[in-house]
Amino acid sequence: MVSVFKVLKRKRNKTITLKQELWIAILTVIIIGFVSSLLISTSSAKEYFTTELRMKNVDNANSLALMLSQMNKDPVEIELLISATFDTGYYHRIELKDPQGDTIIKRIYRGELTLNAPRWFRHLYSLNVAPGIAQVSDGWQQFGTLYVESHSEYTQDALWQSAVNLFYSFLAVAVSACIAGAYFLSKILSPLSDVMKQAVALGEKRFIKSKVPRTYEFAKLVTSMNQLSSRFSRTVKEDRRRLEEMRFKSQHDDLTGLANREYFNATLDTFLQNSQAHGALFLFRVINLDALSDQVGRVEMVSFLRRFSESLVVFLESNEDSFRESQIARMSHVDFLVLFSDVSELKTLSDNVLNIHKQLVAEFAQVELGVSHSCSLIKADDTRGELLTRVDQLLKIAIAQPGCNAYINDNVPVHQEHIDADQWRTTIETALKENQLEIALYPVSSFSGSLLQQQISLSLLLNGEKYRFGFYYQWAHRLHLLARLDWSLMKLMILEYGDSEDESILAIELSADTLRDDMAVASILTGLSAYPNLAKRLCFEVRAGFAVKEFSLFRSFCSQVHCIGAKVALKRVGAEFTKLTKIQELGLEMIKIDTVYCHNISFSEDNQTFLRGVCSLAHSLGIKVVAEGVKNPSDQAILHSLGFDGLVAIEERVG
Amino acid sequence: MLSKGIVSACRFAWRYRFFSILFFLVLCLTSVALAERLVIEFSTFIQQMQQRYGANRVTVARQWQGMLQHAAGLPEQQQILVVNDFFARTLRYQTDIELWKQNDYWATPLETMGKGLGDCEDYAIAKYVSLRALGISDDKLRLIYVKAQLPGTRQTQAHMVLGYFTQPNAQPLILDSLIVKVLPAAKRTDLSPVFSFNSKGLWANNSTQSVADPTARLSRWRHILEQTRKEGVKW
Numbered sequence: 001m002v003s004v005f006k007v008l009k010r011k012r013n014k015t016i017t018l019k020q021e022l023w024i025a026i027l028t029v030i031i032i033g034f035v036s037s038l039l040i041s042t043s044s045a046k047e048y049f050t051t052e053l054r055m056k057n058v059d060n061a062n063s064l065a066l067m068l069s070q071m072n073k074d075p076v077e078i079e080l081l082i083s084a085t086f087d088t089g090y091y092h093r094i095e096l097k098d099p100q101g102d103t104i105i106k107r108i109y110r111g112e113l114t115l116n117a118p119r120w121f122r123h124l125y126s127l128n129v130a131p132g133i134a135q136v137s138d139g140w141q142q143f144g145t146l147y148v149e150s151h152s153e154y155t156q157d158a159l160w161q162s163a164v165n166l167f168y169s170f171l172a173v174a175v176s177a178c179i180a181g182a183y184f185l186s187k188i189l190s191p192l193s194d195v196m197k198q199a200v201a202l203g204e205k206r207f208i209k210s211k212v213p214r215t216y217e218f219a220k221l222v223t224s225m226n227q228l229s230s231r232f233s234r235t236v237k238e239d240r241r242r243l244e245e246m247r248f249k250s251q252h253d254d255l256t257g258l259a260n261r262e263y264f265n266a267t268l269d270t271f272l273q274n275s276q277a278h279g280a281l282f283l284f285r286v287i288n289l290d291a292l293s294d295q296v297g298r299v300e301m302v303s304f305l306r307r308f309s310e311s312l313v314v315f316l317e318s319n320e321d322s323f324r325e326s327q328i329a330r331m332s333h334v335d336f337l338v339l340f341s342d343v344s345e346l347k348t349l350s351d352n353v354l355n356i357h358k359q360l361v362a363e364f365a366q367v368e369l370g371v372s373h374s375c376s377l378i379k380a381d382d383t384r385g386e387l388l389t390r391v392d393q394l395l396k397i398a399i400a401q402p403g404c405n406a407y408i409n410d411n412v413p414v415h416q417e418h419i420d421a422d423q424w425r426t427t428i429e430t431a432l433k434e435n436q437l438e439i440a441l442y443p444v445s446s447f448s449g450s451l452l453q454q455q456i457s458l459s460l461l462l463n464g465e466k467y468r469f470g471f472y473y474q475w476a477h478r479l480h481l482l483a484r485l486d487w488s489l490m491k492l493m494i495l496e497y498g499d500s501e502d503e504s505i506l507a508i509e510l511s512a513d514t515l516r517d518d519m520a521v522a523s524i525l526t527g528l529s530a531y532p533n534l535a536k537r538l539c540f541e542v543r544a545g546f547a548v549k550e551f552s553l554f555r556s557f558c559s560q561v562h563c564i565g566a567k568v569a570l571k572r573v574g575a576e577f578t579k580l581t582k583i584q585e586l587g588l589e590m591i592k593i594d595t596v597y598c599h600n601i602s603f604s605e606d607n608q609t610f611l612r613g614v615c616s617l618a619h620s621l622g623i624k625v626v627a628e629g630v631k632n633p634s635d636q637a638i639l640h641s642l643g644f645d646g647l648v649a650i651e652e653r654v655g
Numbered sequence: 656m657l658s659k660g661i662v663s664a665c666r667f668a669w670r671y672r673f674f675s676i677l678f679f680l681v682l683c684l685t686s687v688a689l690a691e692r693l694v695i696e697f698s699t700f701i702q703q704m705q706q707r708y709g710a711n712r713v714t715v716a717r718q719w720q721g722m723l724q725h726a727a728g729l730p731e732q733q734q735i736l737v738v739n740d741f742f743a744r745t746l747r748y749q750t751d752i753e754l755w756k757q758n759d760y761w762a763t764p765l766e767t768m769g770k771g772l773g774d775c776e777d778y779a780i781a782k783y784v785s786l787r788a789l790g791i792s793d794d795k796l797r798l799i800y801v802k803a804q805l806p807g808t809r810q811t812q813a814h815m816v817l818g819y820f821t822q823p824n825a826q827p828l829i830l831d832s833l834i835v836k837v838l839p840a841a842k843r844t845d846l847s848p849v850f851s852f853n854s855k856g857l858w859a860n861n862s863t864q865s866v867a868d869p870t871a872r873l874s875r876w877r878h879i880l881e882q883t884r885k886e887g888v889k890w
Contacts, residue, residue, distance in 0.1 A: 070849075
């Protein structure tokens with residue numbers, strides 16, 4: 001009983017498309033036209049037949065009566081005349097009554113007629129034709145009254161035949177009207193789907209433009225929506241430019257455009273927080289820079305510094321394949337740092353950069369310039385202070401001699417890493433094979449305490465121990481196991497939440513490996529489309545770095561995700577945010593700002609300004625902004641005042 | 656004593672009841688009579704007369720109304736004479752070609768009385784309508800086409816008269832436009848009957864309220880009946 005009620009309710013709530021409504025209207029008009037023209041034609045035909053029959057009755061009665069009046073009133077003669085008329089004509093009854101009302105002669109048709117008209121039709125359209133009545137006189141005297149009735153069954157048959165013909169011809173007209181209707185409807189409504197697509201996109205916070213159709217109303221609508229979209233994209237563009245300027249200023253050195261000390265420290269902190277941090281740090285120092293300024297001129301010095309920083313960028317770019325993350329910074333007037341992730345072979349790198357610098361220094365031969373550097377591999381348990389001290393110590397050894405020198409510390413044994421890698425591969429694969437997996441939830445809550453979403457990640461269970469995502473992420477990434485882990489998490493999630501009635505949003509991260517694989521994305525989305533309730537709750541998270549690097553891929557991913565009703569969020573948003581052109585077309589649900597920007601926010605006025613700008617831009621597009629990995633309550637308070645919507649619960653930091 | 660008291664008490668009630676029964680009987684009789692007789696709305700008739708023929712012809716219409724009211728109480732035989740007399744006094748004979756500039760025109764009673772002129776069938780129609788309005792049954796009345804021999808010559812002429820049958824199978828009395836007297840058919844040797852008709856069977860399905868039938872105009876007789884209906888005669 002209850003279920004029936006539910007179904008009814010759902011049906012009532014079901015919306016109807018414009019096309020369906022127009023079809024209903026067209027069909028109603030056609031059916032009304034069809035039925036009414038059939039009924040009207042048939043009844044007017046009936047009217048006409050009745051009149052004709054009646055006229056025939058009256059005329060025949062009068063002419064027969066006239067003939068009888070003129071005749072001898074011999075009974076045989078009268079009977080013959082009436083019989084002759086009856087037998088040769090189409091009469092149902094001819095009757096002559098005397099003035100007292102007694103029948104003198106009566107002829108009535110008693111034969112069986114084979115009729116085509118069905119009984120119901122004859123009943124519905126029975127012809128009620130009055131008999132023709134005329135007076136017969138004998139001289140001055142009345143002789144009698146004559147009643148003449150024609151057959152109406154034949155007429156009814158004809159009426160039926162004409163009704164059938166009308167039915168078919170009107171049916172043909174109705175069908176051709178339907179066909180014409182279908183044609184015009186499709187023509188009229190063809191721009192509608194585009195208009196609707198755009199409207200839906202605007203609803204999903206994707207501010208796209210579309211072609212203006214020819215139909216006046218649609219054209220108005222689309223023009224207005226396009227204006228809205230272009231206004232938004234203009235605002236977004238301006239905001240982004242302003243933000244980029246601000247960010248750049250707050251984090252970069254004015255002279256060289258490299259990252260400044262503050263920013264680099266935050267980056268390095270973030271990098272080191274990762275338990276599996278792995279990479280190298282180079283420290284460069286320019287010797288005798290002030291001599292260049294004093295002896296040749298400040299302009300020369302500035303140009304040298306720019307050349308020098310360019311050389312560092314070239315150095316980074318030429319080795320792009322060997323690392324995932326990198327950062328160059330100017331730490332002080334003469335000190336420069338370069339951070340590499342993932343590298344383990346330092347000698348070659350060091351030699352390369354030393355050669356470049358030797359050439360550079362040679363160009364400024366008038367002054368005794370020198371560029372020395374030291375470098376060290378980063379150990380897992382390093383802190384920022386320890387690491388910086390170490391490279392500084394190394395550099396001191398290097399600059400003890402004049403000219404360009406390098407001092408390397410690659411004390412981390414290389415083979416150790418390979419053993420680790422093999423172990424990790426076995427560990428992760430065993431967990432995947434034996435399905436020793438568990439879902440870990442990290443709530444994302446607003447400042448008022450309400451739950452915005454649940455961030456989902458995969459924990460591995462091995463030997464009774466739980467390995468959190470942050471713990472194995474680096475290795476899984478390096479061993480290219482992330483796509484498999486994503487897939488397992490997706491399966492586990494469907495198993496756990498597939499039939500859940502809960503409506504809180506679940507955020508799940510997809511790795512770059514998965515996103516680059518069309519097949520993987522397709523199978524995830526098709527798998528989800530079987531669970532529309534779950535799909536509606538899902539919010540796919542993509543790292544901002546990937547979104548910027550593979551923008552077109554990301555954009556198509558966004559539209560695919562929107563198709564199944566799920567949402568998209570950006571994670572680890574930082575400097576890349578300003579590089580995301582057309583962010584207004586993506587329909588993002590949320591952006592999660594990277595710790596680098598939020599960490600120690602209370603001490604950085606510039607970062608505050610930048611983040612306030614990010615928040616207002618995102619909010620103007622209907623995107624929520626939350627901060628990742630902020631522990632400090634005073635930082636949290638400032639983020640709240642900057643316009644952040646909430647915080648991600650603390651998890652172990654991953655690379 | 657007691658019975659006398661009751662009688663006196665009942666007297667008032669009885670008188671009251673007597674009147675109510677009388678009233679009911681009158682109502683029944685009139686409705687029966689009304690069902691038989693043709694009803695004429697004199698207000699419509701007079702109004703149309705005023706419009707088409709002027710105020711002075713209204714007098715004729717009022718005279719006609721007065722004559723019909725006066726004759727209503729008389730026996731049929733006298734009604735025939737009164738009606739015949741009325742039209743003999745009121746109308747003058749004139750041929751259609753002179754009056755209507757047409758060869759053969761059938762005029763309604765309103766037109767005939769409005770002009771004060773008419774030919775044979777106009778007389779017959781006006782008398783037929785009047786007698787039907789007095790309640791004489793259709794069975795007793797016939798409009799008869801006759802061949803009339805002109806007095807003193809051997810020349811014949813097409814003519815129409817109204818016949819009244821005291822009994823359905825008896826000889827009729829003839830109401831003629833040519834002579835003032837109402838004579839039995841046997842005395843009218845100058846006339847020989849050809850064909851007779853009345854309004855019987857003209858109204859399809861006994862529905863006198865039928866909407867204007869387009870075929871009515873095709874028949875002269877039906878046309879007259881339709882016209883008179885517009886002029887206030889409720890067929």
